[in-house]
Amino acid sequence: MKKIFFLLFLLPNLLFAQDLTYARYIIDTLASPAFHGRGYSFSADSLAADFLAKELKKNRIKPIETDYYQTFKINSNVFQGNMFVAFDKNELVAGQDYIVDSKMNSVNGSFKVFTIDKKIAFNEKKVKKIFDGDLSEAFILIDTVGTKGVLNDYYLKLVYYGYYNVAGIITVSDNLTYVPSQVNGGRSHIILKRDALPEKIKKIKVDIDAVLKTDYVTRNVIGYIRGQVDSFLLITAHYDHLGTMGTNVFFPGAHDNASGCAMVMSLAKYFGDIRSIPHYNLVFVFFSGEEIGLVGSKFFTENPPFELSKIRFVLNLDMMGSGDEGVRIVNSTIFTDEYELMLDINREYELLPQIKKRGAAKNSDHYYFYENGVPSFFVYSLGDYKEYHNIYDTRENIPLPGFSGMYMLFRVFMQKLHTI
Numbered sequence: 079m080k081k082i083f084f085l086l087f088l089l090p091n092l093l094f095a096q097d098l099t100y101a102r103y104i105i106d107t108l109a110s111p112a113f114h115g116r117g118y119s120f121s122a123d124s125l126a127a128d129f130l131a132k133e134l135k136k137n138r139i140k141p142i143e144t145d146y147y148q149t150f151k152i153n154s155n156v157f158q159g160n161m162f163v164a165f166d167k168n169e170l171v172a173g174q175d176y177i178v179d180s181k182m183n184s185v186n187g188s189f190k191v192f193t194i195d196k197k198i199a200f201n202e203k204k205v206k207k208i209f210d211g212d213l214s215e216a217f218i219l220i221d222t223v224g225t226k227g228v229l230n231d232y233y234l235k236l237v238y239y240g241y242y243n244v245a246g247i248i249t250v251s252d253n254l255t256y257v258p259s260q261v262n263g264g265r266s267h268i269i270l271k272r273d274a275l276p277e278k279i280k281k282i283k284v285d286i287d288a289v290l291k292t293d294y295v296t297r298n299v300i301g302y303i304r305g306q307v308d309s310f311l312l313i314t315a316h317y318d319h320l321g322t323m324g325t326n327v328f329f330p331g332a333h334d335n336a337s338g339c340a341m342v343m344s345l346a347k348y349f350g351d352i353r354s355i356p357h358y359n360l361v362f363v364f365f366s367g368e369e370i371g372l373v374g375s376k377f378f379t380e381n382p383p384f385e386l387s388k389i390r391f392v393l394n395l396d397m398m399g400s401g402d403e404g405v406r407i408v409n410s411t412i413f414t415d416e417y418e419l420m421l422d423i424n425r426e427y428e429l430l431p432q433i434k435k436r437g438a439a440k441n442s443d444h445y446y447f448y449e450n451g452v453p454s455f456f457v458y459s460l461g462d463y464k465e466y467h468n469i470y471d472t473r474e475n476i477p478l479p480g481f482s483g484m485y486m487l488f489r490v491f492m493q494k495l496h497t498i
């Protein structure tokens with residue numbers, strides 16, 4: 079009796095070392111410079127998809143159809159050429175000092191910079207008076223730090239609906255958070271980090287290449303283990319991230335979401351290794367097109383390889399790199415039996431400090447499943463790690479304090495789901 083207890087107690091820790099090594103390998107690969115931030119420049123999405131399919135094969139996971147891929151098309155405004163910005167003679171560092179607005183157009187040249195107070199930004203008369211008319215060969219700089227909500231929307235309008243006929247706009251922010259775009263807004267907009275803002279700027283020299291890729295072909299990656307019943311359990315994570323800003327700077331996305339891919343692949347490896355047939359058909363899905371608007375998972379729900387009504391549950395994992403403060407589960411207030419199961423497992427194995435509740439939210443790939451009546455969770459880790467959609471979300475920075483606990487939680491959940 080004592081022996082059994084001891085073994086059970088040790089189990090999570092024993093698995094810890096083993097699975098973390100494999101998880102690290104997946105994260106280190108996907109977040110490496112060779113994978114260019116897993117966007118739609120330098121065929122990065124395709125490299126990542128091929129890597130994941132190869133790993134599935136190694137783990138003895140079969141494709142659900144003839145191959146591992148589900149192909150679909152997206153539009154994306156990408157930056158895969160020149161990326162140069164200098165104020166007077168000081169060159170700025172992309173990603174660190176500034177990011178480009180993902181909707182921006184190409185721009186090349188030297189321009190005068192006019193700084194205007196945000197209070198008068200919408201008073202065209204006043205602005206024109208100050209700068210004596212013509213702004214077509216100028217950038218305007220507006221210190222937008224602390225600007226939120228409606229006012230922020232006004233600044234975006236200023237940029238995209240051409241409130242002034244300017245060559246470009248620079249706004250200022252405390253945080254550089256990149257969000258990719260499916261469109262090109264036809265304007266030039268640079269977002270400058272507050273501490274990179276000099277006291278005075280006279281001129282900006284800028285050379286940025288933007289390309290709007292339309293009908294770009296990208297792929298979801300799908301693996302499958304046949305179960306005992308005609309019902310499916312999906313374990314999903316998006317592998318795409320934000321891509322590149324020029325040829326040298328990329329968004330590694332270690333936490334978002336190389337870590338989720340590592341979790342799904344670790345679970346695939348486990349179920350591929352064991353000989354017993356699982357209760358449900360297990361489907362491991364790696365989505366593309368998440369960051370650009372949940373495009374890959376939407377496509378999956380519109381073109382499912384099996385009837386959506388046969389899906390017992392979707393467990394979507396996004397941002398698994400933290401976890402020292404546990405996890406939060408979107409849809410846990412809706413699917414309360416499954417949430418109770420998570421709590422029970424966590425209590426029994428003492429895995430995570432807490433499992434927090436949350437209602438429905440359109441913030442990851444579970445969303446279109448939920449909208450189509452498929453029971454689903456989106457789980458994300460909570461904790462100290464704060465790098466998000468920036469160049470610092472690297473494989474070196476990502477701590478993985480809760481990874482082994484979450485791994486055990488999901489693994490046991492997958493095995494026990496049919497008992498409730």
Ligand SMILES: [Zn+2]
Nearest residue numbers: 334335396397
């Ligand atoms: Zn994500």
